[in-house]
Amino acid sequence: MEVAIAPASKAFGAPGEPPSARQAMARPSRFGDKAFEWLTCAMALTVVVLVILTGWELWHGSVGAIKKFGFHFLVTSTWDPVADQFGALPFIYGTLVSSLIALLIAVPLGIATAAYLTELAPLWIRQPLVSLIEMLAAIPSVILGLWGIFVMIPWLRDYPFAWLKRFFGWTPLFSGSIYGPCMLAGGIIIAVMILPIIVSVSREILRSVPDLQREAAYGLGATRWEATRIAVLSYAKKGLFGAVILGLGRALGETMAVTMVIGNTPQIVASLFQPGYTLASVLANEFTEATTDIYLQALFEIGLVLFGITILVNLLAQLLLRTIATTSATRAVQ
């Protein structure tokens, strides 16, 4: 034993040390172990702290408004800072409608793109396309908003909107005059912003579908599209739904680009050509202009509503994605 230890301690550059020194060396490092574990643990726990802190801070900031307006805050539609009357309904409505429009556009496009990237596209085209979509995610939302104002809205107004009005003008959705900045434009810009996340999450999900599924379909003589539809897409249904909900979470919180193109008018009208307002936009626009305490508290309450909605939506999305991950993992183990 002694012989075996001696060269080792020599290798560590401590030839003359008595054996007890080795044990002494081990002790501080055990302390280091504990300290490092606690340090990293504390850092990891900041996540919990952040959630609680955010909830508490928003509650604390809005408690005055909650006491004053109560439940009416959520169901009345007067937003009049001068008269100290605050109702958040137009903002909630605007957020939901613009997100819905965005989902209607982004979900089919996003899932089709993800299917193309994992199943249908030739191999050489996949990686460049993925990189491009990731770059789309990197465009700051202000830039997109700027582009929305100066390029997208004039184009939309002159061609697609005019066309929609000509053919569908009789429905309440596309009635009224076209200003430019409107709910529909807001929805479209949100769609552009959430497409990358929908594509990348759906792509991950489709890639996690076991190859056995595909092989079985091809073995039965399915064409490429049939294999995709029957073996892959329907298998991944739940996970794709999770991806959509995740996109919805992003859509609800999109701020800058939407603020720049949606028109910022708190009203509830059926026509999508009319300007609207969202929860996030009102925060961005009016937060620093809040002159009275109750105004600021009302805005804090809007933040609380937004936080609550996005937390719920994200929880739902994570739960859906989580179940997919665990079932596919257990299947892989089996």
Added chain:
Amino acid sequence: MHLERAHNHTWRKIKSALASGIAFVSAVLVITPLGLVFFYLVINGASSVNWDFFTKLPAPVGTVGGGMVNAIAGSLELLALAGAIGIPIGVLGGVYLAEYGSARLNSVLRFLADVLNGVPSITWGVVVYGLVVLRFKGFSAYAGGLALGLIMIPLILRTTEEVVLLVPNGYREAALALGVSRWKTIVHIVMKTASKGIITGILLALARVGGETAPLLSLLSAIVFGITVSASPSLRSHCRFLPMRSLPTTTGTARLGPARSCSSPEFSALMCL
């Protein structure tokens, strides 16, 4: 019978090709905005990007010339502050998730981090406003940096965890078998092996945060709004965040800047991958 089957088969093949075509068109539609935005930025911005753009202060509205140095400096300053908060917490927290902790605690933490990643950035602006600006009456560069740092934490946490988990167990076992203590194993072996991935994650988070405007709108303009402190005059000129500055200038000067500041870390990150 045979003929019918053959006909059916061609029809199925056509359908398959059609579906591929539709999927291809949708992929093209998805990346069209990227191309259009880049085109627009280059057309409008390229002419005004020169040395002055990066080194001079903005000229008064209506005059020609001037640069964005204050905005760029402000951006960098904020990113540094955000990094100082977000990087250590995110990286160490990610290491904890990957190396220590019980399965149950970790899944809860992971879950919360994912949920936090989905919280809109404007919410952070509001929270930090309540936390810092209202309480300490201003000094908003720190507030802005704090908000961005908080956004970065869950992002970095998750990427670090994923990368650290990729390090093969044999590395850890080899180090531990040599008598290296656990934390040294983690710092010198595991994190070093994963360092490329960790840095990529950090760069991606910085890139995302670098383009973030919403929380800053509420925090930085708080200075202008009147919650002034003694240091603010010099600070104010520094604190114009790049994308914010780009808003009022319709001359097209500032537009390429944010895109570039955001896409260059992105490029380097992609190269690291």
